[in-house]
Amino acid sequence: MASLYTLEFEKPVLALERQIDDLQAQLARPTPSLPAPAAPQEAQPLAEAPALERRLADLCAQHAALLAETYARLSPWETVRVARHPKRPQTRDYIDRVCTDFAELHGDRRFGDDPAMVTGFARVGGHKVMVVGHQKGRTTQEKVACHFGCAHPEGYRKALAKMKLAEKYRVPVVTFVDTPGAYPGIGAEQRGQAEAIAVNLREMSALRTPVLSVIIGEGGSGGALGIAVADRVAMLQHAWYSVISPEGCAAILWKHSNEQTNNAAAQALRLTAQDNLRLGIVDEVLPEPLGGAHRDPTAAAAAIQRWILATLPALKAADPEALLAARYDRFRAMGRYIENPPVPVPVA
Amino acid sequence: MTQLRTAAIETPTGAHAGNGVPGSGAAPASQPRTWNDLKEPRRAVIPEGLWLRCPSCQGMIYRKQLETNLHCCPDCQHHFRIGARQRIDQLTDPGTFEPLFEGLSPADPLGFVDLKTYAERVRAEQGKSGSLDACKAGVGFIKGRQAVLTVLDLEFMMGSMGSVVGEIVTRSIEAAAQRRLPLILVSGSGGARMQEAGLSLMQMAKTSAALARLDRAGGLFISVLTDPTTGGVTASFAMLGDVILAEPRALIGFAGPRVIQQTIRQSLPEGFQRSEYLLEAGMVDRVVPRAQLRNEVARLIDYAGM
Ligand SMILES: [Zn+2]
Numbered sequence: 288m289a290s291l292y293t294l295e296f297e298k299p300v301l302a303l304e305r306q307i308d309d310l311q312a313q314l315a316r317p318t319p320s321l322p323a324p325a326a327p328q329e330a331q332p333l334a335e336a337p338a339l340e341r342r343l344a345d346l347c348a349q350h351a352a353l354l355a356e357t358y359a360r361l362s363p364w365e366t367v368r369v370a371r372h373p374k375r376p377q378t379r380d381y382i383d384r385v386c387t388d389f390a391e392l393h394g395d396r397r398f399g400d401d402p403a404m405v406t407g408f409a410r411v412g413g414h415k416v417m418v419v420g421h422q423k424g425r426t427t428q429e430k431v432a433c434h435f436g437c438a439h440p441e442g443y444r445k446a447l448a449k450m451k452l453a454e455k456y457r458v459p460v461v462t463f464v465d466t467p468g469a470y471p472g473i474g475a476e477q478r479g480q481a482e483a484i485a486v487n488l489r490e491m492s493a494l495r496t497p498v499l500s501v502i503i504g505e506g507g508s509g510g511a512l513g514i515a516v517a518d519r520v521a522m523l524q525h526a527w528y529s530v531i532s533p534e535g536c537a538a539i540l541w542k543h544s545n546e547q548t549n550n551a552a553a554q555a556l557r558l559t560a561q562d563n564l565r566l567g568i569v570d571e572v573l574p575e576p577l578g579g580a581h582r583d584p585t586a587a588a589a590a591i592q593r594w595i596l597a598t599l600p601a602l603k604a605a606d607p608e609a610l611l612a613a614r615y616d617r618f619r620a621m622g623r624y625i626e627n628p629p630v631p632v633p634v635a
Numbered sequence: 636m637t638q639l640r641t642a643a644i645e646t647p648t649g650a651h652a653g654n655g656v657p658g659s660g661a662a663p664a665s666q667p668r669t670w671n672d673l674k675e676p677r678r679a680v681i682p683e684g685l686w687l688r689c690p691s692c693q694g695m696i697y698r699k700q701l702e703t704n705l706h707c708c709p710d711c712q713h714h715f716r717i718g719a720r721q722r723i724d725q726l727t728d729p730g731t732f733e734p735l736f737e738g739l740s741p742a743d744p745l746g747f748v749d750l751k752t753y754a755e756r757v758r759a760e761q762g763k764s765g766s767l768d769a770c771k772a773g774v775g776f777i778k779g780r781q782a783v784l785t786v787l788d789l790e791f792m793m794g795s796m797g798s799v800v801g802e803i804v805t806r807s808i809e810a811a812a813q814r815r816l817p818l819i820l821v822s823g824s825g826g827a828r829m830q831e832a833g834l835s836l837m838q839m840a841k842t843s844a845a846l847a848r849l850d851r852a853g854g855l856f857i858s859v860l861t862d863p864t865t866g867g868v869t870a871s872f873a874m875l876g877d878v879i880l881a882e883p884r885a886l887i888g889f890a891g892p893r894v895i896q897q898t899i900r901q902s903l904p905e906g907f908q909r910s911e912y913l914l915e916a917g918m919v920d921r922v923v924p925r926a927q928l929r930n931e932v933a934r935l936i937d938y939a940g941m
Contacts, residue, residue: 469870471890471898476908477916481869481889485843489875492844493851508827509839509870509889516840530827530836530867535894540749540829556832557745566744568833618844619805621837622798623744628767 294368300357300578303350310343354578361525363562364553367533369525370504371467374581376588377436378405378420378463381503384588385595386411386418392449398478401442403433403470404514406449411461412596414603417453419446419514420463423504436505437470440483443513447487450494459497459599462514467532469510484513491516492618493611497602501591502526502560502569503580518614519598520568522560523587524575528568529558567621689713705925714882714925716862718764719771719788722821726784726929732775735783736806739799740767745832753830756792764790768799769824772807774816778933783811786821787868794824796868797831801838804872808845808856817855817936822873826866839871846875855939857932860887860910860919878935879919880928881910887919 293301361369369375382389386409394400405422408415423436438446450460469480491498491514500517506528522528531539536556537548544552557563560572573590580587602610685698691713701708705725706715717725723732740761747753761767769791775784785807787794796804804820811818827835849856858876860869862885870889873879881887888908896903906912910922923931 469889471895473895473899473903473907476888476890476895479874479916479918482874482918484870484889485839485872485874488840488843488871489847489850492840493847508836509867512836512840513870516844529832531829531832536749536829551749555745555747555749556829558832563833566833568837615844615848618837618840621841622801622831622834623742624798624802625740625742627738628740 294365294372296357296361296365296368300350300354303346303353307343307346307350310339310346314339314343351577358525358578362550362554363527363556363559364533364550366525366559367505367527367553369579369581370527372579372581375504376580376584377425377465378418378422378503380584381463381588381591382409382418382420384585385592386416389418392452393445395441395445395448397444398441401439401445402429403436403438403466404442404446406445408453408458411592411599414459414595414599416459416461416595416599417449418461418463419449420503421466421511421514423465434470436466437468438466438510438513439470439472439475440478440480443469443480443483443487446514447490450491450498454494454496457496459499459603460494460517461595462498462500462517464500464502464506464511464515464528465504466507466510467505468507469513484509487513488516492614495607495611497599497605497610498614499595499598499602501573501594502528502563503591505532506558507532516614516618518602518610518617519570521571521573521591521594521598522563522569523573523580523591524560525579526560527553527558528560528563529556531556533558707925712883712924714862714884716789716823718790719766719786719821722786723771723773723775723784725925726777726819726821726932727775728777728779732773732784734771734773735810736772736803738767739802741797741799741831743830744798744834745830747830747832749830756830760791764788766791768797768803769794770800770803772803774810774814777819777936778929780817780933780936782817782819782932782936783807783814784819784821787824789823792825792828794822794868795826795828795835796824796838797828797835798838800824800828801835801841804838804842805845808842808849808872811856812849812852812854815854817857817939818849819857819859819932820872820876821859821861822864822868823861824864824866824868824873826868836867839867842872843875846872850877855936857935859923859928859932861885863887865889865891874918877939878921880921880923880931881913881919882928883910883922883924885910887913 389407389409391407403422406419409418421436421438422433424430424433453460469484498517500515500520502522504526508530533549533553534544536552537544541548563569564572573594576583576586686695689696689708692708692711694710696708706717741757743753766788769788771788772785785804808818856877858873858879860873860881864873864887886908887910892903892908913919914922
């Protein structure tokens with residue numbers, strides 16, 4: 288599985304990392320994990336190895352520089368690959384790091400408990416919140432149970448049930464979005480996948496409590512939006528958010544999906560955080576640690592926590608009617624069109 | 636597998652020009668009134684010719700007979716796909732429909748390019764269809780009941796929803812609330828329009844939020860689902876009707892059958908994602924043949940209108 292996920296553009300970086308590992312082994316300093324890129328000097332000097340030490344420091348500096356350079360010019364398709372990195376932190380990782388005292392709540396009271404949607408009360412700093420988020424799963428077993436982060440209708444209904452509970456006590460809702468899309472399957476269709484998402488869109492728009500959303504990884508279409516109708520939407524730097532995945536778009540508009548068409552589709556879809564910010568779809572881009580959130584989940588979590596703590600107080604203080612009006616206006620303004628173009632439009 | 640075939644095509648294959656029966660499609664004459672009337676509508680949904688073949692029973696149908704039968708096969712009642720103009724003509728009392736929100740044309744905020752540019756596609760579609768985008772709206776009477784009627788137009792980019800469609804649908808919802816009129820929205824759409832990407836996605840939230848307000852204002856929204864209604868249109872306003880009606884045998888779903896099949900790697904049950912299947916699953920209120928749609932809508936307005 289791991290080789291499947293080796294990011295092509297990271298290969299030079301990984302080659303350096305292997306060299307660093309080898310050197311560290313030679314220096315007889317057992318390091319279970321990679322060093323932080325900028326902290327090679329902490330190595331304990333060994334009498335017989337000053338040359339190796341210098342070489343190590345040199346490699347670590349090269350590694351940091353290469354990583355910075357690689358991530359500074361990620362293409363949109365490479366960004367999608369980073370957003371899907373198997374080590375990228377997921378909703379439960381962020382709950383552990385952003386929140387305290389998580390009281391998980393299960394089930395939609397209608398059909399079942401979808402593990403692809405995690406919900407429960409928690410605290411962020413001094414704020415009580417209701418956390419709602421997609422979970423992709425870490426182990427193979429967990430991934431299968433979570434359908435790789437593709438929620439079923441019962442997942443969306445579970446999310447809405449918990450949001451309604453939060454609304455009742457005016458507890459703000461914080462959602463973590465990370466899905467390739469809502470699950471496409473027989474049971475999902477039978478139980479009303481479209482209806483479940485549609486109802487969430489309608490009800491979230493009128494939820495009488497503040498709603499914050501963070502796109503932490505993949506923001507795949509209606510399955511993502513189904514928990515992202517919020518007062519403020521933030522997006523991690525290397526996440527993606529759009530109406531369809533690059534592969535899906537390539538398969539339809541380019542007739543087939545391959546590395547080249549996926550690349551072109553990812554470019555065309557304007558799915559990066561910066562693009563979404565420019566289009567007014569998200570309000571803020573949260574910086575990720577050097578080399579992506581998967582290299583330092585704690586730092587990524589800290590950025591999310593800072594944003595929540597900075598954003599929530601004003602929303603909590605707002606008049607509920609004004610809050611709802613502003614949320615309506617936020618989405619009402621979305622879209623670009625030309626009103627009354629010159630008549631007639633030229634024929635192609 | 637029939638659902639795959641019908642989902643993938645816009646024009647029933649093999650039906651073109653009725654197998655050697657000569658003749659050109661007689662386009663109905665309408666006096667130029669609006670921008671939309673300046674162009675002759677394209678026949679993308681039903682092929683040209685005096686005769687055409689029913690894709691369901693394979694019988695030959697005389698066009699005039701098809702038209703008088705509301706574009707349903709006289710033999711097997713197969714419902715042909717129809718454009719927004721025909722739908723409006725079929726549903727409203729003659730001469731009562733007053734168009735609203737005309738003159739909205741797609742921008743190209745993303746500068747989208749696939750094998751063609753979006754700008755080129757839009758120009759070509761506008762030229763062929765004579766419409767600016769894939770939605771027509773207005774106020775009219777249905778058997779004497781006044782209503783806001785909004786119809787997605789399969790003749791323009793498969794009725795896909797970009798900013799213009801989202802805006803017209805939203806304005807229609809707002810108009811229904813303001814004028815205290817029932818809203819009848821006829822969907823037929825391949826879903827969100829990829830060429831407007833994230834902004835298309837946001838139309839789902841925009842339209843659904845407007846429906847929340849209509850709902851709280853006590854308005855009546857009758858959603859009519861026609862073949863095909865999929866993707867982001869289904870997962871937003873189309874499934875939010877106070878009453879949801881579906882034409883017989885229409886493909887209605889969130890994911891397309893092909894995507895589902897690729898995901899689960901098993902064959903799909905007979906009739907999967909068709910109106911009758913959804914009725915059984917509890918997802919729509921009634922399956923209504925086109926010939927009865929006017930009556931059904933009027934009856935529901937009497938029961939539930941403001
Ligand atoms: Zn027939």
